[in-house]
Amino acid sequence: MPEDLPALRERIAACRICEQHLPLGPRPVVVPRPEARILIVGQAPGTKVHESGIPWNDRSGDRLRDWLGLDRETFYTSERLAIMPMGFCYPGVLPNGGDAPPRPECARKWHDPLLAHMPSIELVVLAGMYAQAHYLGKARKKTLTETVRAWREYGPRYLPLPHPSWRSGNILKRNPWIEAEILPHLRAEVARLLG
Numbered sequence: 001m002p003e004d005l006p007a008l009r010e011r012i013a014a015c016r017i018c019e020q021h022l023p024l025g026p027r028p029v030v031v032p033r034p035e036a037r038i039l040i041v042g043q044a045p046g047t048k049v050h051e052s053g054i055p056w057n058d059r060s061g062d063r064l065r066d067w068l069g070l071d072r073e074t075f076y077t078s079e080r081l082a083i084m085p086m087g088f089c090y091p092g093v094l095p096n097g098g099d100a101p102p103r104p105e106c107a108r109k110w111h112d113p114l115l116a117h118m119p120s121i122e123l124v125v126l127a128g129m130y131a132q133a134h135y136l137g138k139a140r141k142k143t144l145t146e147t148v149r150a151w152r153e154y155g156p157r158y159l160p161l162p163h164p165s166w167r168s169g170n171i172l173k174r175n176p177w178i179e180a181e182i183l184p185h186l187r188a189e190v191a192r193l194l195g
């Protein structure tokens with residue numbers, strides 16, 4: 001008998017697997033929903049998300065919602081949208097000040113059990129290179145931009161995107177086809193799947 005979702009959520013909430021690597025300690029932020037048709041796979045919480053416990057509660061989240069064509073209320077309340085980052089807890093920063101990568105233990109341990117409780121997912125948005133590495137594997141191209149440019153190869157289930165951090169403003173400027181081709185497709189799919 002598979003573990004039910006409330007029990008799984010309790011185990012995740014109590015997870016300490018990579019505690020020694022987390023500068024602010026464990027605080028898993030993940031929103032599985034059994035009726036989800038869309039799944040957002042990002043990187044890992046930043047400090048604002050760690051403090052609030054609310055996923056995508058920052059400027060990256062504002063940009064993601066714009067890309068999806070969703071307001072905050074729909075984004076946070078729709079039973080058809082789930083949020084599962086590559087790492088559920090804030091991983092700290094690198095010596096150069098950049099974001100540390102999501103802890104690799106996390107997706108390996110928790111993604112498959114959570115996905116087993118979300119059988120209706122039709123679209124997985126892979127926001128950033130860590131999500132793309134995990135879900136596309138060898139099908140990934142040499143660079144993130146090339147992978148995103150080849151987005152049609154991964155559909156209909158997977159859609160690779162840049163991570164919507166402040167840096168993605170530059171990526172969008174250099175690659176206007178993202179806004180011209182991918183975002184209209186994404187918004188139409190989101191509207192269809194959220195009904």
Ligand code: SF4
Pocket residue numbers: 012015016017018019026027028087088089103105106107109
């Ligand atoms: S990042 Fe993931 S594996 Fe590490 S403590 Fe948090 S929930 Fe557990």
